[in-house]
Amino acid sequence: MAAMNFGFGINRPRVIDLDRNNLRKSDEILREMPELQTCIGCGACTALCTAGNLTSFNFRRVHTLVRRGEYEGAYEEMNKCMLCGKCRLACPRGINTRGVVMLIKRKLGDF
């Protein structure tokens, strides 16, 4: 029987191994911006994101992965942000999201 196409699929299995990931950058980021730990992952920032509206850029996903030490591609992904600041106004925890974007880029990028 041919596979049915429901328009969505199952995520490829993957493992985030916190013992093997290098959490040094992640720790530095959380030390400079401890309020990031209060994130409840509601996704308001991502829902109304100007860049997210035009691309697959997902701020919640990127900062969550970075906190877990998954840095690959995070800088390039974060660079899609236009820094317009809507997410900061929407965040129910009052996280300085623009500061987070700049901090992650500073820690993971080449500057």
Place this chain on the structure above:
Amino acid sequence: MRFYAPFCLPFLIGVAVMFSLIVWKYVVWFAELPRADKKRVLYGIPTPRTLAAVWEVIRECLLHRRIFRVNPLLGYMHMSLAFGWFLLIVVGWTETVAYLGLHWVPLQGHVFFRYFAPPLMLRDKPFFDFTMDLLLLFVLSGVALAWLKRFWSRAMGMRRTTRHVPGDRIALSALWFIFPARLFAESITCGIYGMGGFLTGGLGALMASAFGRSTLVVFEQGAWWFYSIALGVFFVALPFSRYMHIFTEIPLIFLRRYGVRPHEKESSGDQFQIQACSRCGICIDPCQLQSVLGIDNVQSVYFLRDRRYGMLTRDVAQNCLMCGRCQVKCPVGIDLNTLRLNSRDTMRNTPDERRYEYFAGLDRSEGAGKVGYFAGCMTLLTPRTLSAMERIFAAAGEEVWWADRNGGVCCGRPLKLSGETDSARRMMEYNTQLFRRHGIRTLVTSCPICLKVFREEYRLDGIRVVHHSQYILEMIEQGRLRLGRGMATYTYHDPCELGRGSGIYEEPRRVIEAVGALLEPAHTREEALCCGSSVANTVISDADQVRIAESVAGELAATGADAIVTACPLCKKALVRGTSSVEVCDLSEIVAKNLR
């Protein structure tokens, strides 16, 4: 005639060091200016702008008119020191000419004339004795005020005064001692020889009768040495301290008149601005980060100081609302916001050609009118403003091209404000092409942040850019919008980017008066407060933003108005969080509500 005594040495060395350093600095800065700026100066010299600059130098560097306008007592203090000292030099020069005719007299002969005069057996000239003493008294009154300001700034109408670096303290102390030392040195010589005007002569006679002339003779050399050392120390410290502003404001005024201003990128011309800062500290009091949050190391005076001495940190550069309240008060007229922006550019700009590749082929606009409406990110987050604008356009019978109602690219100003100027340029190019492709003639935006960048950075020749307050007023005046005037009272919050940033104060007020009564808050127009949520600041926390919003909304609510009206979606969002008692709405909402 000999005009030399060993005590002149500290003074002479000081003068030589100071002038060679200053000339060297100016030559280097000018040589490193971009070619276009050099051209502006060269073409500007033979125009009336030179005369205007000379007049401004007299007004500002000597008389200090702008400080007088901000604070009369501070104005008097600066004028007595600058203009008084200048007159002492000019009248002193005339005095030596009057005594000796047009002979060449070395510099120290003019400066220490009172010391050299008696042995030359010169006749008394009571006019000069009196004038020089009067001028000295004028300067001393300024010095007394300066002492008072340092120890009790509130007496001078300043809540806070600048905290200084050690170099400034050395120069400041030397400056404080110059004129009292001059008074004593001249008085002692006058006391010995029984001459001088009402001040030096009087004090000299008093000391002569109290201590005897022979005692004064003993102290005479010491007093003149002290005066000379004070002058020497001040002159050597001057090029390294804030007193560099005394001379640097002069080339700054000329450069500004010729159209040389700071750019998006740092250049050597910025040094003329940075070193023209007198660190008077007038920018500290208007800063809401200081008055509301108690942050006292980021204000423009500290930013310029840190940048000048190469100790600028990211936090200081980034922690600013860029509301421009300090800039309108700055007595030197320094482009504080532009300088901060180009510092941010130096710290953060990392061009990435690929980061906005996703703009290619993007166009979600709709409609076909010649009038374009750019909501901007913040308006999309305040849908009541957007729907009010839809109703207003419909009522005015306008066919509208909607640039970003279904999502669009940011105007680029937030990114520019955070220093990534090259990437911001890519957004600006995208939006410019979008506007051109759809052939609009007028671009309306309800976001002052977008308005400012459209006007200043975009090249939109042939497209008129207006804020929605201006557009609504035009529609009312043309009779295309008919509004009913209710009994409601409104107070208006001037958004920074619209008021100080774009000079639009009148239009929103006239629109409000078309629908109700307008009550002005305590701080208004150029003095208006910032809502605290400025996109320019990425350092202060959410709680800090709310505290600023509360203080601002409190002041607005104190007018007793039924609603707080603003003309910026970001200000609206911010102020809503600062008050629970009064309704906060956008200008377009009250217009849409009162449409007939």
